Amino acid sequence: MQIVHATFESGEGGTAVEILLELGVDIEDYKLIQSQTGDLLIINLLYGHADKIIDKLKGQFDFSTNEDRSLIIFTPDTVIPRNKEKVEKSKSRASKETIVTYAKESAQLDSNFIVLAIAASIAAALGLIVNNIPVIVGSMIIAPVFGPIAAMAVGIVLGNWKLFRKGLGAEIVVVAIGIIIGYIFGAVIPDVSINPALRVRMFPTIADLLIAFAAGGAGAYSLIADVKSQPLVGVVIAAALIPVMAALGIGISMWNLSMVYGTSLLLFGNLFSLLLAIIVIFYSKGLKPQWWYESTAQEMIKKSLVFLIIAVIILTIPLSVITYRQMIKEKPTEIIRELYKEQFKDQLEARLVSINTNPNLKKTVLVLYVPAKTRKFLFDQLANRIKERLGADYRVIFEVIPTNIIQPSLSNLDK
Incomplete structure (x- = not known):
């Protein structure tokens, strides 16, 4: 009411x-x-x-x-x-004017918006670099990313080009801030490496698009039902965007083309999926333009849906390839890597040279450095554990490079 x-x-x-x-x-x-x-x-x-x-x-x-x-x-x-x-009966949704007002205010490029975008980007970049999940979640809470997307969607559904451009401009600004700050911290902080937090955004999958689509639908539904409940769902939507922006900037600073490619796919895929879901929910829930904007709105909705659907389909192709590699082809490798760490207590993988796995042939070859006197039963244990996880018919081969420890005498060092 x-x-x-x-x-x-x-x-x-x-x-x-x-x-x-x-x-x-x-x-x-x-x-x-x-x-x-x-x-x-x-x-x-x-x-x-x-x-x-x-x-x-x-x-x-x-x-x-x-x-x-x-x-x-x-x-x-x-x-x-x-x-x-x-x-x-009146609980079906908020009035159109309430939604439009929220969209306008949330896409307002003022000092408050800029400060929140910078703060969220700093938290996201640092959280990604140090692999600190709570810090990354904190960046999602303060990130002002849902409002501009909602403004774009409202502008499309209502045929309001001015509101659409306002939302688009605000979203471009927050994306630019996220990428720039990620680049700065990636360049300034020494020895930035690809940790799990960065890796998960470096190799996006189809599941990420589905999550973004679901988050956009939930955000739109909460907004159209009750504007007051929107901030809770806005955190989920920010999860699909603000860490990805920072990860893209970090990838650029590292000159890591794989990270730049993967995070770019994820960023655009999430943006298009979010926008598509919000438009569909707004339209299906009866958000209609004033009659003199009706023809303009119908044209905007039609063109926007065609563009977004085609864009999502195109992005699905490379994401499907990555999904196959991550969930099917590379999954055995990840399992073997974790078992290796547990068996040899080599958490940094300093002695592991490579893991070459062929799921079709059910064969894996581990190349590693080990002390010359390492007992054989350690390898037997690891092979058995791998077979327990991947199947008894899996062939496990070790290519061992023996190492010796040499401790130079102090007299030699003095010379």
């Missing part, structure tokens, strides 16, 4: 009431207070056609330039209704 406080010049309230009567609003759902200083109309938006009420009032009266008129829409915290059935 939402409530409208509309103020008019003295005597205009009667005309506004006539509009409500034409739309079938019950007399118990509005109150008109008239005075010499102006009229106040209070409307309980308990109907599915709440947007029509607001559009009719805005079409009849100029609220934007006339200082004697105003239109305030708010959601009460508690309602004790006389007609519970009406209130239940």
Whole structure:
């Protein structure tokens, strides 16, 4: 349920009431207070056609330039209704004006937006570099990334090019900030290596696109149902974007083409999936433009859906290849790597030269440095553990490079 406080010049309230009567609003759902200083109309938006009420009032009266008129829409915290059935029907979604206002305010490029974007990017970059998951999650909480995407989607659905461009501009700014800060920290901090936090974004999969699509749908649904609940889902949406932006900047600083390629795929894939999901939810939930923008909106929705669907399909091709490698081809290698670390207590893999695995032939070859006196049963144990995980018919071959420890005498060092 939402409530409208509309103020008019003295005597205009009667005309506004006539509009409500034409739309079938019950007399118990509005109150008109008239005075010499102006009229106040209070409307309980308990109907599915709440947007029509607001559009009719805005079409009849100029609220934007006339200082004697105003239109305030708010959601009460508690309602004790006389007609519970009406209130239940009114819970379908927030009014269009509420959603548009949220989109405009969230895509506003002001100092608050810039500061939050910088702070979130710093936290994301540092969290990725040191592989600190809580810090990365913290960056998602403060990142202002959902608002601009929502503004773009609202602009498309309502045929509002100005709002779309505003959201697009804000999103470009936050993406640029995330990449630049990631680059700076990647270049300044010495010995940055590819850790698990970076690796997972370096090799995106189809699952990442599905997660982004689900997050976009959840964010749009929460926004259109109740704007107050949006920040909770906004964290999930930020998870699909802000760490990826920072990872892309770090990849550029390392001149790692694989990371740049992978994170770029993930970033654009997530952006397109989020936007596609939000547009679909907004449109399916009945977010409609004012009638004079209807043809423009239909054209924008059609072109946007065609572009986004084609873009997602194109991005799916390389992501499918990476998914195959990650989940099918390289999965045995990851299992063997973890078992090796546990068996030889070599967490840094300093002695492991390579692992060559062929799932089709069910064969793996490990090349490693070990002390010359290493007992054979350690290799037998590792081979048995690998077979337990990958199958008894797996062939495990070790190519061992024996090493000797030499401790030079102090007298030789002095010379």
